[in-house]
Amino acid sequence: MNTTIATPSTSKSPPRAKAATSSLAASAKFRTFAVVFGIAVPVMYLLCEWFNLPLFTYHPATNRIEFWWAPARSGEGPTMYWYGWTVLSLLVGSAVGLLATMLPDSVARKIPLALVWLLPILALIPLAYSLMPFWTK
Amino acid sequence: MLISVNTFWTILLIVHGLLAIALLGALTHQAMAVLMPVRQTAGGFVTRFRAVPAAGYATAICVLWILTFLMGAWIYTKYRIYVRIPIEQAGYWKTQGFFELKEHAATLGLGLLPIYWYVWKNAHDPEYDGVRKSVTALLAFICWFNFLVGHVLNNVRGFGS
Numbered sequence: 001m002n003t004t005i006a007t008p009s010t011s012k013s014p015p016r017a018k019a020a021t022s023s024l025a026a027s028a029k030f031r032t033f034a035v036v037f038g039i040a041v042p043v044m045y046l047l048c049e050w051f052n053l054p055l056f057t058y059h060p061a062t063n064r065i066e067f068w069w070a071p072a073r074s075g076e077g078p079t080m081y082w083y084g085w086t087v088l089s090l091l092v093g094s095a096v097g098l099l100a101t102m103l104p105d106s107v108a109r110k111i112p113l114a115l116v117w118l119l120p121i122l123a124l125i126p127l128a129y130s131l132m133p134f135w136t137k
Numbered sequence: 138m139l140i141s142v143n144t145f146w147t148i149l150l151i152v153h154g155l156l157a158i159a160l161l162g163a164l165t166h167q168a169m170a171v172l173m174p175v176r177q178t179a180g181g182f183v184t185r186f187r188a189v190p191a192a193g194y195a196t197a198i199c200v201l202w203i204l205t206f207l208m209g210a211w212i213y214t215k216y217r218i219y220v221r222i223p224i225e226q227a228g229y230w231k232t233q234g235f236f237e238l239k240e241h242a243a244t245l246g247l248g249l250l251p252i253y254w255y256v257w258k259n260a261h262d263p264e265y266d267g268v269r270k271s272v273t274a275l276l277a278f279i280c281w282f283n284f285l286v287g288h289v290l291n292n293v294r295g296f297g298s
């Protein structure tokens with residue numbers, strides 16, 4: 001876990017941290033899980049939001065939770081789907097990530113690392129577009 | 138009850154804000170350190186700001202992100218009724234739109250945490266230099282965006298309203 005960067009030196013190259021010593025940070029399987037989880041979560045979250053697929057619906061006025069999608073009930077205030085989208089995305093991301101750990105390391109290492117930061121940025125575009133009613137009112 | 142319901146939720150809001158400030162400071166230091174690494178002995182304020190041992194922040198940032206997220210998610214239950222409805226009645230549609238974007242961004246950031254932690258714990262490995270910079274910069278951007286949106290929303294209808 002001791003991976004702190006050394007005190008700034010006068011050398012030309014930036015200082016490097018020490019090699020990872022924790023078992024998790026040195027684990028190839030955790031690397032695969034982290035990469036695939038990072039790819040699956042934004043994709044799943046976008047699908048959940050776009051097609052309105054919450055794992056559960058929360059009714060904040062009555063503290064009621066219903067499985068999957070449920071409409072607002074008359075006289076019981078609004079519904080909240082964000083919790084359901086988030087939990088479903090994290091669960092699917094974890095499941096896909098765990099499945100990916102069964103891949104051979106040579107295959108897992110072919111997954112482009114850039115996807116983990118590129119996909120969340122790309123997902124923000126349709127997510128912002130889906131909020132068009134708020135921008136145009 | 139020792140405190141009123143309003144005081145309870147106000148305390149939660151303040152804790153959420155304080156956690157966000159800690160996260161913002163840590164992520165900004167780290168993003169500056171990784172995007173503009175110091176190659177010479179620290180001189181002025183900006184150089185010293187960039188010269189932090191950035192890898193040592195990774196675990197704390199993950200914990201802070203999760204705690205801030207959980208506190209925000211808890212407060213959100215009350216926000217939906219006592220803040221969002223009055224905001225919509227007042228016609229602040231863009232403000233509410235930015236809040237919706239904030240919640241999306243917070244979840245996307247949560248999905249980045251395992252790989253973010255991994256690449257910082259392997260900061261010795263040049264294979265991860267690019268992804269480490271990009272993921273850290275993205276998390277810092279999301280954190281700043283969410284912080285500013287939350288701050289504006291608090292001004293519109295937060296503490297004391």
